[in-house]
Amino acid sequence: xxxxxFKHLNSIPLEFEVKVDNALFTGTIVLKKYNIAQxxxxxxGTIIIPCDICAEMVERNLDExxxxxxxxxxxxxxxxxxxxxxxxxxxxxxxxxxxxxIELLKSDYFCCSQCEGKTLDQEF
Numbered sequence: 579x580x581x582x583x584f585k586h587l588n589s590i591p592l593e594f595e596v597k598v599d600n601a602l603f604t605g606t607i608v609l610k611k612y613n614i615a616q617x618x619x620x621x622x623g624t625i626i627i628p629c630d631i632c633a634e635m636v637e638r639n640l641d642e643x644x645x646x647x648x649x650x651x652x653x654x655x656x657x658x659x660x661x662x663x664x665x666x667x668x669x670x671x672x673x674x675x676x677x678x679x680i681e682l683l684k685s686d687y688f689c690c691s692q693c694e695g696k697t698l699d700q701e702f
Contacts, residue, residue, distance in 0.1 A: 582669065602622050603619055617645065624639055629690040648663050
């Protein structure tokens with residue numbers, strides 16, 4: 579179930595599960611308003627990520643809770659305080675959302691166990 583038609587969402591939570599490589603994205607999507615849905619999920623498993631200090635590729639364990647809103651189309655109301663992903667194709671691509679969340683996790687600062695406590699200014 580990687581593609582979910584927005585029009586199939588309702589007030590009963592729809593469960594989803596997406597697996598990419600060694601990571602798993604599970605959770606629910608529930609319709610909150612006629613064109614706004616809420617996604618609550620968990621990302622678990624592992625990803626390979628470079629250490630920001632030594633650039634060594636390291637396996638990182640994941641156990642992340644995610645929650646955001648999806649809109650069916652572009653938002654034109656004053657809901658800018660919400661974390662909203664605009665869906666413009668009427669289909670929610672769960673693998674695309676999962677990949678985006680993984681990229682956000684990869685963009686966080688990360689250092690391996692050998693580099694903990696070191697800074698980029700220090701010599702190796």
